[in-house]
Amino acid sequence: MTNEHKRSWLLDLVMLPIGLITFFPFYYILINTFKTMKETAASPLHLPKQWVFTNYVTVFQETPLLRSFGNTLTITVISVLLMVLIGAMAAYPIVYNPGRVNRIVMLYLLAGFMIPFQTTLIPLFQLMTDLQLVDRLYGLIMLYLGGAVFVFFLMMGYMKTIPRELSEAAIIDGCGIAGIFWRIILPLLKPITVTCIIFQTMWIWNDFLAPMLFLNSRSNATLVLQIYTAKGEFSVNWPMFMTLTVITLVPIFIFFIVMQKQIVKGIVGGAIKG
Template identity: 40%
Template sequence: MRKKKNWKLEILGILLGILWLLPFYLMFVNSFKTKKEIFTDVTSPPEQWSFDNYITAFHELDFLQTLFNSLLITVSSVLLIIISSAMAAYALSRAKSRISTILFFVFVAAMLIPFQSVMIPLVTVFGQFEMLNRGGLIFMYIGFGASLSIFLYHGALNNIPKSLDEAARIDGANRWQVFWHIIFPMLKPITVTVAILNIIWIWNDYLLPSLVINKTGSETIPLKMFFFFGEYTKQWHLALAGLTLAILPVIIFYFFAQRSIIKGVSDGAIK
């Protein structure tokens, strides 16, 4: 009876996998076709596999520069979010007082504020300081990503006994050494979780870069893809080639980091 159930679950899993992969198959196959072939038959492979669409999309997207912009903004933002949030959460969790409790709830409450309610004054203020650029965008991401990250770190730090801090201080370590050499390595599972959540959000974000980036050559991949699709709306062979190039870095990243991602998420959930 159990083998029969397992057999049914395997069949269901295969069918769901095929259904999930179908859009990727259509995108990949049609990115090699001509415009005429796409409108003739969407599902079949191309008559002749050609990289002309990818060459055109690569140049029109200015792909290397756009990829560099996305990597620079995402990596810088995530690293600064991790460092600042971990230190802030450590200070709030160890310095138990009325002020620290109020500050923690302020960070938690900030997660409930919708971005749309602050985006106009935010852009206005940053414009006055001439920070509508990549640096200003990174600064904004740190602010928007800090609340959830501090909340997650704070919960993990509450499970680490203060006796570890006290033992390290007795051995002669200062507060900075205690945090970076003892406490922070113990936060690796939650750090991976924080990194994944922020990488997914920042890498795929379109709205904030569209408000902040106003200089040609500084666009992120989602922003550049918006302009690219607007230009090639009726030329699906070029649009699909550009879309394939856009998601390729994410697939490569997940392929090499899948073990760390799965382990970090599962460990973070247990914590």
């Protein structure tokens, strides 16, 4: 057995138990969606004695899942697209015109990025209330645009690896600043753009805190908020809770599986170019 085969065998030996540990929560949640409340409480880890599909039927009958799916999709798509666009446009002048003012702006954004979101909840809620943005989907979208700072720093790091000769050649050919950004810089940012889209999509889709605080009506609720409907005042309907969890996780799970290779390409691409 060669050294390469030994390393592969050892890697498989290490990754197998890690994979089983990672898979266990999904197994636990999934099998309990096919049980009654009584069976879930009696034997949560065992396979169902009789597979019950009524939990899924009940969830669709008692909760506006399709509307919540539309709300979540609308908030996620618009927020992510705007964050990527704003982050890229903010990084462009700071990278290609690193003057004193731009450095101050970058430090200002860095300081804001380091402040935890939870510490600003009270003044932020007061501001949202004064602007009548509470319980508005567009209000939550505006709130999420603060995530453009994260995109900005990723874009800035990747943009520094793009040769300046490309923009200089475009200027000689008569291309303006806006033209250089849209025709040359932005297409070259595709790997890191896809990475930003993946990270921000997973964050917004799974976020619970912001929708819980800033969306009050059930008609504006997101999918994650619908999971909270399984919780009563004194008890929790665990089969319904887990069924809602599975339904919420399936779209983002499929999205991650399809796009996971792009994460590596986006992160490693800048290192290779650098």
